[in-house]
Amino acid sequence: xxxxxxxxxxxxxxxxxxxxxxxxxxxxxxxxxxxxxxxxxxxxxxxxxxxxxxxxxxxxxxxxxxxxxxxxxxxxxxxxxxxxxxxxxxxxxxxxxxxxxxxxxxxxxxxxxxxxxxxxxxxxxxxxxxxxxxxxxxxxxxxxxxxxxxxxxxxxxxxxxxxxxxxxxxxxxxxxxxxxxxxxxxxxxxxxxxxxxxxxxxxxxxxxxxxxxxxxxxxxxxxxxxxxxxxxxxxxxxxxxxxxxxxxxxxxxxxxxxxxxxxxxxxxxxxxxxxxxxxxxxxxxxxxxxxxxxxxxxxxxxxxxxxxxxxxxxxxxxxxxxxxxxxxxxxxxxxxxxxxxxxxxxxxxxxxxxxxxxxxxxxx
Amino acid sequence: xxxxxxxxxxxxxxxxxxxxxxxxxxxxxxxxxxxxxxxxxxxxxxxxxxxxxxxxxxxxxxxxxxxxxxxxxxxxxxxxxxxxxxxxxxxxxxxxxxxxxxxxxxxxxxxxxxxxxxxxxxxxxxxxxxxxxxxxxxxxxxxxxxxxxxxxxxxxxxxxxxxxxxxxxxxxxxxxxxxxxxxxxxxxxxxxxxxxxxxxxxxxxxxxxxxxxxxxxxxxxxxxxxxxxxxxxxxxxxxxxxxxxxx
Numbered sequence: 001x002x003x004x005x006x007x008x009x010x011x012x013x014x015x016x017x018x019x020x021x022x023x024x025x026x027x028x029x030x031x032x033x034x035x036x037x038x039x040x041x042x043x044x045x046x047x048x049x050x051x052x053x054x055x056x057x058x059x060x061x062x063x064x065x066x067x068x069x070x071x072x073x074x075x076x077x078x079x080x081x082x083x084x085x086x087x088x089x090x091x092x093x094x095x096x097x098x099x100x101x102x103x104x105x106x107x108x109x110x111x112x113x114x115x116x117x118x119x120x121x122x123x124x125x126x127x128x129x130x131x132x133x134x135x136x137x138x139x140x141x142x143x144x145x146x147x148x149x150x151x152x153x154x155x156x157x158x159x160x161x162x163x164x165x166x167x168x169x170x171x172x173x174x175x176x177x178x179x180x181x182x183x184x185x186x187x188x189x190x191x192x193x194x195x196x197x198x199x200x201x202x203x204x205x206x207x208x209x210x211x212x213x214x215x216x217x218x219x220x221x222x223x224x225x226x227x228x229x230x231x232x233x234x235x236x237x238x239x240x241x242x243x244x245x246x247x248x249x250x251x252x253x254x255x256x257x258x259x260x261x262x263x264x265x266x267x268x269x270x271x272x273x274x275x276x277x278x279x280x281x282x283x284x285x286x287x288x289x290x291x292x293x294x295x296x297x298x299x300x301x302x303x304x305x306x307x308x309x310x311x312x313x314x315x316x317x318x319x320x321x322x323x324x325x326x327x328x329x330x331x332x333x334x335x336x337x338x339x340x341x342x343x344x345x346x347x348x349x350x351x352x353x354x355x356x357x358x359x360x361x362x363x364x
Numbered sequence: 365x366x367x368x369x370x371x372x373x374x375x376x377x378x379x380x381x382x383x384x385x386x387x388x389x390x391x392x393x394x395x396x397x398x399x400x401x402x403x404x405x406x407x408x409x410x411x412x413x414x415x416x417x418x419x420x421x422x423x424x425x426x427x428x429x430x431x432x433x434x435x436x437x438x439x440x441x442x443x444x445x446x447x448x449x450x451x452x453x454x455x456x457x458x459x460x461x462x463x464x465x466x467x468x469x470x471x472x473x474x475x476x477x478x479x480x481x482x483x484x485x486x487x488x489x490x491x492x493x494x495x496x497x498x499x500x501x502x503x504x505x506x507x508x509x510x511x512x513x514x515x516x517x518x519x520x521x522x523x524x525x526x527x528x529x530x531x532x533x534x535x536x537x538x539x540x541x542x543x544x545x546x547x548x549x550x551x552x553x554x555x556x557x558x559x560x561x562x563x564x565x566x567x568x569x570x571x572x573x574x575x576x577x578x579x580x581x582x583x584x585x586x587x588x589x590x591x592x593x594x595x596x597x598x599x600x601x602x603x604x605x606x607x608x609x610x611x
Contacts, residue, residue: 004474012462015503204458207422207529208475209448 001210005218013222023184027230030176031237035169042128046073048083048092057103061140065096070132080115087119094118094129106144162330173238174246174325175298178318180234181257182292185227186264187285189219190272194281197272212360220265227261228254247332256328256338259345260321266352267317273359292318317348375400375527375558376421381430383416390416392581393430398560398574400526403553405572405589406562407605413581414562415455418531421560423447435526448476451520451528451557455535457512459519461505465491468504468519476523483522490518493551510541517548527558534565546571566602575601577608584608 013019047065051058066074075092077083086092097115099105105112116133118126193216196202205215231254238244246253271288275281293299295309296318302310313319320341327333327341335342376398383391391413398404408414419425421434423443432439435449459468466487473483491497494514504512513533521528530549534542546568553559561572569575569589576586585592585608589601596607 001475001477004471007474008460008463008467008471011467012460015462199461200454200456200458201460203454203456204452205475206424207447207450207452208472209444209477210475 002214002218005210005215006221009218009222013226019188023226023230024233026184027180027233028237030180031173031234031241034176035172035242042125044072045070045094045125045129045132046075046086046092047071047129047133048075048077048086048095050077050080050083050095050097052100053098053102055103057106057144058098060144061098061137064140065133065136068132068136070129070136083117087117092119093122093125094133096133106141109145169242170244170330171326173242173244174329175322177231177234177257177325178260178296178298178322179293180230181227181260181321182264182289182318184230185223185261186268187289188226188268189223189265190268190275190285191278191281192219192223193269193272194275194278197275198277213357216269216360223265224258224261227257231257244329246329248328248334249332252335253328256321256324256342256345259342259349260317260324262349263317263321263345263352266349266356269356270352270359273356292316295319296322298322317345320344320348373400374398375402375435376404376560377431377433378421379431381417381420381432382428383413383420383425384428389581391420391427394578394581394583396576396583396586398527398558400558401553401556402573403549403559403561403571405569405575406560406578407566407569407575408562408578409609412578414578415531417578418529418560418562421446422450422452422529449526451523451525453516453520453528453530453533455532457509457516459504459512459516462503464501464503465496465507465515466500468515469522472519473522478523486522490522494518510537510544513537513541513545514548517545517552521552521557524555525557527560528552530559530561532562532564534563534568542568566600566605569601569605577605579608 049062049065051062062074065071073092075083075086077086077095080095080097083092083095083097087095095115095117097117099112099114101112102114104110114137116130118130120126193202196205206212235245235250235253267288268285271281271284275284295305295313295316296302297313298318302313302319305313324338324341324345327338374397376396378397379395380393381391381395382389382393394417406414406418416425420427420439421432423434423439423446426443427440434446437445437449439446460471463471469487469490470483473486474480478486487500488497491500496511496515499507499511504515507515517528517530517533520530534545537545542565549559549561549571561568563569572589574586574588575592577584587595589604592604593599593601596604598604598607
């Protein structure tokens with residue numbers, strides 16, 4: 001019986017005008033575009049400089065700033081007001097004002113304040129520009145003093161473990177796999193079931209001897225197979241497009257991805273059981289997807305959320321799988337190191353599928 | 365035609381069957397029998413409880429109280445055995461629109477446990493009888509409504525069930541196509557398949573061997589169309605229905 005149902009599901013899938021294209025192009029689109037678009041690295045910062053002194057020292061500092069890789073564009077302003085107009089017309093992210101006695105104070109080693117004003121409308125850019133500029137100025141004054149007396153100091157060299165170049169793509173690619181699997185394996189089979197409810201074909205199936213689990217099982221098998229295609233396309237793209245491969249090797253990657261597929265397809269089934277129409281199902285999914293994705297650490301780290309919202313993320317299966325994926329890709333963790341995440345995901349798998357079975361009974 | 369003994373055997377036996385949804389009684393203690401090979405019409409206005417009753421008989425809904433057997437199996441305790449022995453065609457056309465004609469036959473044949481070889485021969489024969497051979501590879505979606513209806517009926521009886529339930533099978537179909545559809549019903553009945561049909565069309569009620577008319581969840585009358593007409597002193601089932609509705 002399962003054979004005939006599988007035949008039906010595969011034929012319907014292949015014959016669908018939209019789904020096969022979605023499954024092929026969605027991963028492509030996500031993998032090619034998203035790592036660039038969802039990039040939190042701040043580049044192309046612009047600075048406005050008000051130099052009141054025009055001395056050798058101020059020129060040296062300005063050269064150092066415009067020569068650094070942080071600032072792509074240096075604007076010169078006559079006055080602070082002039083510089084503000086740059087900020088207001090969004091030509092600049094930060095203002096540096098050098099005072100009249102800049103060189104004299106520097107030579108005499110008198111403590112002095114220079115004025116930095118960052119645009120906080122785009123907070124991330126503003127604060128990054130502030131940090132970069134402060135470090136350049138510090139370095140400059142250090143160098144200036146080095147020509148005279150050398151002050152003993154501690155130099156801090158930071159090293160990013162596992163992702164030494166702080167490559168944002170290495171951070172995003174594993175997360176995108178989580179997103180893709182949630183949509184393809186979690187939501188598509190659920191929509192498929194609701195579509196059969198809407199068209200009335202499920203009513204026909206319900207009066208036949210087909211077991212409910214056989215019927216749904218055939219759909220899940222199809223989408224688990226589709227999940228394999230999605231995973232493989234994604235891996236190939238990540239390898240040949242970005243040169244990123246899971247450090248853990250492929251066996252662990254596929255194994256844990258399948259664990260996650262069982263979790264999300266279970267969640268999808270629960271939603272399908274409570275939805276009578278596609279519209280209803282879509283909205284419920286949209287609601288959950290948005291919250292689960294934002295609260296998963298996919299785009300913004302969970303560790304920087306407030307404590308109360310970190311508590312909420314503990315109930316989000318996407319969070320654990322995002323962690324797992326990053327650990328597999330970036331750290332090459334083995335199963336032993338992931339015991340906690342695997343246990344929790346298995347718990348979710350049992351919970352959602354058990355709930356799906358229970359709620360299915362009620363709905364008929 | 366059926367022999368005397370088999371005509372006397374009841375294929376459906378229902379005794380005080382009741383279904384309540386909360387405080388609402390959809391079906392109120394109905395009792396009736398359907399004989400093997402009979403064409404049994406199940407009539408009533410919208411909301412009279414027809415669909416609820418048919419769902420209980422097909423094993424889709426558990427009765428709140430009362431007894432019922434279909435094809436010898438208890439509808440409350442062994443609904444899965446009931447499902448194996450019936451065919452069903454619903455109000456809405458419920459074959460797969462995106463599958464081809466032969467693929468629908470193959471799917472439902474397979475579901476009822478038919479062998480692949482048998483499915484092929486039955487499909488070929490049914491399509492030939494319908495004069496439908498050239499549409500074997502057509503996707504169902506692109507067929508006209510009347511054809512879809514006939515196809516759905518053929519699929520519903522391809523596993524040769526003891527009884528077939530038709531829930532308003534001719535809704536939204538042109539009169540000529542309705543007539544052709546009833547010819548199919550007669551053919552099935554001649555093969556010994558009992559037909560249990562609900563309908564809105566009173567002219568169709570005339571084609572049934574016996575009819576029952578439901579009102580507010582209860583059975584008002586149960587008899588042959590001829591007897592009903594003479595009892596009410598009218599010429600058509602339409603008028604019988606009208607007389608009943610007045611009370």
